Amino acid sequence: MTHFSKDIIQLQNVEAVVNEIVQKLRDDVLQKLRRLGAVVGISGGIDSSVCLALAVKAFGSEKVMGIMMPERDSNPDSERLARELALKLRVKAVKEDITAALIGSRCYERRDEAVKRIFPEYDPGTYTMKIGLKETGLFNYLPPVFHLTIIDKEQVIHEKILPVKEYLQIVAASNFKQRTRMSILFYHAELLHYAVIGTPNKHEQEQGFFVKYGDGAADVMPICNLYKTQVYQLADYLGIPKEIVERTPTTDTYSAEQTQEEFFYQLPFDLMDLYWYGFENGYPAKEVAEVMGETTDRVEALFRNFDRKRKTTEYLRMQPIRDYFGV
Amino acid sequence: MIENQTIKKRVRDYLVQATFAGHDKIKDDSLIFKEGYFDSMGFITLITFIEEEFGVKTVDADLVEENFESVNAISDFIIRKTP
Numbered sequence: 258m259t260h261f262s263k264d265i266i267q268l269q270n271v272e273a274v275v276n277e278i279v280q281k282l283r284d285d286v287l288q289k290l291r292r293l294g295a296v297v298g299i300s301g302g303i304d305s306s307v308c309l310a311l312a313v314k315a316f317g318s319e320k321v322m323g324i325m326m327p328e329r330d331s332n333p334d335s336e337r338l339a340r341e342l343a344l345k346l347r348v349k350a351v352k353e354d355i356t357a358a359l360i361g362s363r364c365y366e367r368r369d370e371a372v373k374r375i376f377p378e379y380d381p382g383t384y385t386m387k388i389g390l391k392e393t394g395l396f397n398y399l400p401p402v403f404h405l406t407i408i409d410k411e412q413v414i415h416e417k418i419l420p421v422k423e424y425l426q427i428v429a430a431s432n433f434k435q436r437t438r439m440s441i442l443f444y445h446a447e448l449l450h451y452a453v454i455g456t457p458n459k460h461e462q463e464q465g466f467f468v469k470y471g472d473g474a475a476d477v478m479p480i481c482n483l484y485k486t487q488v489y490q491l492a493d494y495l496g497i498p499k500e501i502v503e504r505t506p507t508t509d510t511y512s513a514e515q516t517q518e519e520f521f522y523q524l525p526f527d528l529m530d531l532y533w534y535g536f537e538n539g540y541p542a543k544e545v546a547e548v549m550g551e552t553t554d555r556v557e558a559l560f561r562n563f564d565r566k567r568k569t570t571e572y573l574r575m576q577p578i579r580d581y582f583g584v
Numbered sequence: 585m586i587e588n589q590t591i592k593k594r595v596r597d598y599l600v601q602a603t604f605a606g607h608d609k610i611k612d613d614s615l616i617f618k619e620g621y622f623d624s625m626g627f628i629t630l631i632t633f634i635e636e637e638f639g640v641k642t643v644d645a646d647l648v649e650e651n652f653e654s655v656n657a658i659s660d661f662i663i664r665k666t667p
Binding site: 391397398399400401402403418419420421422424561565568569 | 615617618620622623624625626627628629631632635642643644647648649652653
């Protein structure tokens with residue numbers, strides 16, 4: 258096994274990787290799925306931008322459609338950047354505002370009802386809100402706990418630990434967003450006899466940072482084996498605009514600004530990539546710790562947390578269990 | 585004030601029921617997180633249980649392993665935080 262090092266996950270030949278992915282994407286969509294092209298949900302983030310560019314390489318811009326699906330809590334930058342990318346790649350971009358659908362499914366109402374039980378003063382008209390993890394559990398055995406944050410119009414932050422009932426209600430209600438987007442993507446895909454390209458990267462897939470049957474639903478997921486470092490290498494090769502590449506990855510799910518690191522990962526992506534690589538390839542904690550300038554104890558605790566995260570999110574990756582009779 | 589043994593029993597019973605582990609697995613000094621009985625969801629459920637059952641509210645400063653690592657630790661935490 259190669260010695261663990263800080264550049265161990267760097268792709269040596271990005272062009273060859275892109276060509277391999279593009280060829281497989283073509284084979285899968287055109288031959289296996291027998292679809293004519295691809296639909297990609299575009300958010301102005303790096304993952305969806307790379308997927309759109311890969312799809313254009315695979316099928317040509319005339320056989321790819323980019324769909325922007327903002328809602329009332331979305332950052333306007335998301336639509337602007339997505340539109341600019343579509344223009345650059347000469348892809349048809351369609352905007353589907355999903356706010357009305359979310360009002361219809363009472364997404365905001367159900368979420369805000371739970372927020373008000375914790376902060377009775379919360380008014381969605383004047384406050385913004387988000388939920389996220391505090392850095393409690395990554396380097397010790399205690400799992401992280403979700404906190405609810407509301408920010409008033411004077412930008413004063415109020416924060417509390419989220420009790421389980423409210424946590425579940427906020428997450429269940431918010432998941433309408435990803436599931437509504439999934440429905441829109443499949444609508445357009447079926448309309449054109451195209452396939453839906455899923456945009457999760459390796460961490461999202463393996464650590465369960467996706468909504469089951471929401472953004473976790475797609476026909477193909479071309480970058481789900483790539484570390485974020487590698488996605489950035491592909492973005493550079495594919496000429497993704499600098500503003501998208503330099504944008505901090507956000508959840509763009511709650512009304513308050515929130516990075517993915519704050520919401521879920523608790524580590525910057527470059528460190529997360531290296532630790533995860535060490536963990537999943539069976540490198541001894543001691544070797545990883547030496548390279549990363551950490552203690553072996555802390556890296557062992559981190560690996561145990563990764564293991565727990567992978568196990569506890571297994572449900573999200575499972576297909577429906579079908580073997581009930583006649584097996 | 586509730587007796588230490590009563591608190592321990594209620595905490596232990598709760599953990600056994602919440603983790604699907606047997607009474608033989610969850611001893612008073614079993615390290616419930618280190619040994620993998622509890623995950624993130626289990627932890628927030630435990631925090632809610634402590635608040636609803638004993639009126640003890642967990643705040644950020646309490647979120648350390650020493651307060652939650654075992655039945656003994658949780659019971660001590662509850663006693664310490666009970667007015």
